[in-house]
Amino acid sequence: MGANKELRVGLVGCGFMGRTHSNAFGKVNRFFDVEYQPVLAAVCARNRASAQAFADNWGYSSFETDWRKLVARKDIDLIDIASPNDTHAEIAVAAAEAGKMVMCEKPLGRNAAESEKMAAAVESARTPNMVWYNYRRVPAVTLAKQLVDEGRLGKIFHYRAKFLQDWTISADLPQGGLGLWRLDASVAGSGVTGDLLAHCIDTAMWLNGPIATVTAMTETFIKERSHAITGKVEKVTIDDASAFLARFQNGSLATFEATRYARGHKALYTLEINGADASIMWDLHDLHRLQYFDHSDEGRVRGWRALHITDGDHPYMKHWWVPGLQIGYEHTFIHQVADFLEALASGKPASPTFREALATDYVAEAVLQSANSGRWEQVRQ
Numbered sequence: 426m427g428a429n430k431e432l433r434v435g436l437v438g439c440g441f442m443g444r445t446h447s448n449a450f451g452k453v454n455r456f457f458d459v460e461y462q463p464v465l466a467a468v469c470a471r472n473r474a475s476a477q478a479f480a481d482n483w484g485y486s487s488f489e490t491d492w493r494k495l496v497a498r499k500d501i502d503l504i505d506i507a508s509p510n511d512t513h514a515e516i517a518v519a520a521a522e523a524g525k526m527v528m529c530e531k532p533l534g535r536n537a538a539e540s541e542k543m544a545a546a547v548e549s550a551r552t553p554n555m556v557w558y559n560y561r562r563v564p565a566v567t568l569a570k571q572l573v574d575e576g577r578l579g580k581i582f583h584y585r586a587k588f589l590q591d592w593t594i595s596a597d598l599p600q601g602g603l604g605l606w607r608l609d610a611s612v613a614g615s616g617v618t619g620d621l622l623a624h625c626i627d628t629a630m631w632l633n634g635p636i637a638t639v640t641a642m643t644e645t646f647i648k649e650r651s652h653a654i655t656g657k658v659e660k661v662t663i664d665d666a667s668a669f670l671a672r673f674q675n676g677s678l679a680t681f682e683a684t685r686y687a688r689g690h691k692a693l694y695t696l697e698i699n700g701a702d703a704s705i706m707w708d709l710h711d712l713h714r715l716q717y718f719d720h721s722d723e724g725r726v727r728g729w730r731a732l733h734i735t736d737g738d739h740p741y742m743k744h745w746w747v748p749g750l751q752i753g754y755e756h757t758f759i760h761q762v763a764d765f766l767e768a769l770a771s772g773k774p775a776s777p778t779f780r781e782a783l784a785t786d787y788v789a790e791a792v793l794q795s796a797n798s799g800r801w802e803q804v805r806q
C-alpha cells in the first residue's frame with residue numbers, strides 16, 4: 426500500500442505482549458492504508474539467546490540485552506514497552522527524555538505516582554504516546570462506543586463489568602520470575618486490580634465517562650507462596666480478587682469484579698450497559714458479537730439481537746475479509762497500531778494517551794484505598 430515514511434521500532438520484552446505487538450507492526454500496512462510503516466529495528470530482552478531467537482522469528486534486524494542501549498540508539502524512533510510493570514516508568518521516562526515516541530503496555534505504572542511521572546515525561550518531551558488498552562479496538566466494543574455516543578441507549582443507569590480467570594488457584598504455584606511476576610506485588614504493583622480491572626475500567630470510562638467514587642473489597646486467598654527468584658516462602662501481597670461498586674459522574678451505578686479464582690473461566694471479560702432506551706452486552710469469549718436490545722422496536726418482535734460484527738460498515742471490518750467472516754484477538758493490536766499511525770500522520774494524539782490512561786490508575790488507586798479503609802473513596806480526577 427502507500428506507506429512511505431519509516432517508523433523504526435525498538436521493542437522491550439519478548440513475552441506474550443512482545444508477540445502481539447510484533448505481529449501487529451508486521452501486518453498493519455498489509456491491511457491499512459497508512460502513511461507510516463513500522464520497521465522492526467531492534468528487540469530487547471535480558472537473555473541474549475531469547476532476544477536473538479525472537480529477533481530471528483519476528484524479523485527484527487538487531488537485538489539488545491539492555492534497554493538503556495536500545496533507548497540510546499539513534500536509529501530508533503519509537504520505544505514500545507512490553508515488559509513487566511516494574512520496568513514501565515523508568516523506560517518510558519528515559520525514552521521520552523531521549524526524544525523517542527513511546528508506546529506502553531497497561532497498566533501504565535505500578536501505581537498512580539509512577540504513571541503521573543510517565544505522563545509528565547511524554548508531555549514535556551511533546552512526543553507521541555499511547556497505552557495498549559487494546560479492548561477498545563475490538564470491533565464490537567468500538568461499535569458499542571458509537572451506539573452510546575449516538576445517544577441510542579438514552580440515559581445510562583447501569584454499567585456492569587467482570588474479568589474472570591482461574592489460573593492461580595493452585596497453592597503450589599510460585600510467585601515471581603518469568604511468567605509469574607504478576608503474583609509479586611513489587612513487580613506488578615497490584616494484583617487483579619491493576620491487571621484485569623484496569624482493562625474493565627479503561628473501557629468503562631471510554632464508554633460511560635469518568636468514575637467519581639468507589640467502594641471495594643479485595644482478598645488474597647493464598648497468603649504465602651514460594652518465590653521463584655529467592656526460593657523462599659514469602660507473603661503474597663497482591664489482591665487475588667477485587668470487586669467494587671462505583672458511581673459514574675453521569676449518575677449511573679456500576680459493579681466491577683475481577684478474580685483469578687473463578688474455576689472454569691480463562692479470560693471471561695464481559696460488560697453490560699443499561700440505558701433508558703436500549704442495552705448492550707459484550708463478552709470476550711464471543712468477541713465478534715454485540716448483544717443489543719432496543720426498546721423502540723415493535724413489541725411483538727422486541728428482544729435481544731445478537732449482532733454479528735463482520736460487515737464492512739462495522740468498525741475496522743472493511744479492512745479484513747468479506748462480510749460474515751470474523752476476526753480475533755490479535756486484530757485488536759493491529760487496529761491499535763493503525764490508529765497510532767493515522768494519528769501520527771494527522772498530528773493528533775492516539776487514544777488512550779498516557780494522560781488518559783492515568784485516569785484508570787486513579788480509579789485503581791481509589792479501589793485499593795477503599796479495600797483498605799472500608800469506606801467509599803473519591804477518585805482523583
Ligand SMILES: NC(=O)c1ccc[n+]([C@@H]2O[C@H](COP(=O)([O-])OP(=O)(O)OC[C@H]3O[C@@H](n4cnc5c(N)ncnc54)[C@H](O)[C@@H]3O)[C@@H](O)[C@H]2O)c1
Nearest residue numbers: 438439440441442469470471507508509510530531532604
Ligand atoms: N493489553 C493486554 O491485554 C495485556 C495482556 C497481557 C499483558 N499485558 C501487559 O504487558 C506487559 C508484559 O506482559 P506479558 O504478559 O507480555 O509478560 P511476559 O512475562 O510474557 O513477558 C515479559 C517479557 O519482558 C521481558 N523482560 C523483563 N524484564 C525486562 C527488562 N528489564 N528488560 C527487557 N526485557 C525484560 C521478559 O524476559 C519477557 O520476555 C505487562 O505490563 C502486562 O500487564 C497487557
